[in-house]
Amino acid sequence: MGLPQQQLCAWVETPGPDATIAFRDIEVPKPGPGEVLVRLEVSGVCHSDHHSIYGNTPMTTHIAGHEGVGIVVAVGSDVSDDLLHSRVGVSWLHRACGKCEICKVDYTHCPHQDNSGRNVPGTFQEYCLADAEYLFQIPAEIPAAIAAPLLCGGITMYGALVRADLRAGDFVVIPGAGGGLGHLGVQIATSMGLQVIAIDSGPDKEAICRDSGACHFFDFQKSRSSLVEEVRSVAGGIGAHAVLCITGAPSAYESALAMVRSLGKLVCVGIPPSSYRLAISPFEILVRGLRIIGSTVGNRSHMSSLMDLVLQGKVRPTVEVYPFSELPEVMKKLEHATIAGRAVLQIQK
Ligand SMILES: [Zn+2]
Ligand SMILES: [Zn+2]
Incomplete structure (x- = not known):
């Protein structure tokens, strides 16, 4: 199946106190070296998306979101084809440098890291790029809406x-x-x-x-x-x-x-x-x-332990699923802390 040229995204025009969220068509990006393209099914909405969009923390991209679950639909030139069609999670830590002194101890605190929805376009879009090294594999037994909150909240x-x-x-x-x-x-x-x-x-x-x-x-x-x-x-x-x-x-x-x-x-x-x-x-x-x-996020080994807890039934996120178009309303609910559990957007089926 060919990939579309255009896709829908939730575009934040001017991140800051007066930010507005508008849905618009943008180009589907192409994966560069080390990257994959993920067709997103859902994305969780995290309180830190609110912080980014409304200027409490810096945001230099126009697309927030960092709890995406979807399928790899294209890979960069140097990425193994084995990743194609795999079910993956896209999280806050888009990429760490992997080389610095901090990475040797705990790469989640790498000072040179890139983050989905902060300085790299995030998961409030139908297709997003991710670094092949920093994806999480999602077991088939875990439904997408349940997996999404693990990617930031859980980890x-x-x-x-x-x-x-x-x-x-x-x-x-x-x-x-x-x-x-x-x-x-x-x-x-x-x-x-x-x-x-x-x-x-x-x-x-x-x-x-x-x-x-x-x-x-x-x-x-x-x-x-x-x-x-x-x-x-x-x-x-x-x-x-x-x-x-x-x-x-x-x-x-x-x-x-x-x-x-x-x-x-x-x-x-x-x-x-x-x-x-x-x-x-x-x-x-x-x-x-x-x-x-x-502490910001956990590392790969924490994620695999967390997935085990979910598979054992010890951890089960409570989620409220909303259509993608309701992101602005979800932001308001987050502001007033009226969501019991995690809000998850259905990006596409
Ligand atoms: Zn988060
Ligand atoms: Zn580093």
């Missing part, structure tokens, strides 16, 4: 939990646990034997947290001033072993260190407003032996 949580270096039985607090990222984090943490203390708001978010395996749930709207004390009291009275701060809300970052016990860890994952600064007392850090860890 982000898996990587953050590995970097938190916790042991079975440890307490981990997840603020924002009922969202797209959060509920996957609750499931993955539970599968690792951790005791999850979920924080979110409203009955829908509580239900998804509890269904995902959370031992405790606190509604931050109801608890407000007593939230820290309530968390500490269920975590042995001295606080949790770690807080995975996956929401960018400054209030969540502010209370995180008070929720951990001595030797506890704060893992920073959620993107706060760009001007926000975390005020920390170095004295408190040294005296309590605290650690602050940054």
Whole structure:
């Protein structure tokens, strides 16, 4: 079957506070050396797409999206034909340099990396280019809409939990646990034997947290001033072993260190407003032996472990599937945190 010349994309005219999203036809790109062309079936919508489109984080392409699932339909000159027709996932890490000192330790933090939807056109289009080395193979048993949230939400949580270096039985607090990222984090943490203390708001978010395996749930709207004390009291009275701060809300970052016990860890994952600064007392850090860890996405080995958890039925993303044309409405829902689980766009059948 021949490939079309033109395709539909969700075009962001001027990424920033006044960004608008318009659907337009653009050319189907051709894969260069090391690249493949993927015909996308679905794409998840991540909160960081919102950050990129509306200017909280830099975006230099016009097409956002980084949780794409589809089929390889063309390969670059030096890429093996074996990849043709394979079912793959396109994620945030489009390509790392693979050569620098950082890549030798953890390529997901390569300072020279390219990212889908940041500086390389992302997955809110019918056909996208991907680097053959950084694709994930998607097992046939996992439906596309279920696989999509693993590609950023799932792998982000898996990587953050590995970097938190916790042991079975440890307490981990997840603020924002009922969202797209959060509920996957609750499931993955539970599968690792951790005791999850979920924080979110409203009955829908509580239900998804509890269904995902959370031992405790606190509604931050109801608890407000007593939230820290309530968390500490269920975590042995001295606080949790770690807080995975996956929401960018400054209030969540502010209370995180008070929720951990001595030797506890704060893992920073959620993107706060760009001007926000975390005020920390170095004295408190040294005296309590605290650690602050940054984590973006997980690596290939984390992804294969995560796929195994999905195949074993231990991780199952809750998704709401929307037609591609509803991306602007989905962005509004993300803004108001009214999606329980992950929004996934049906790009094409
Ligand atoms: Zn993401
Ligand atoms: Zn590198």
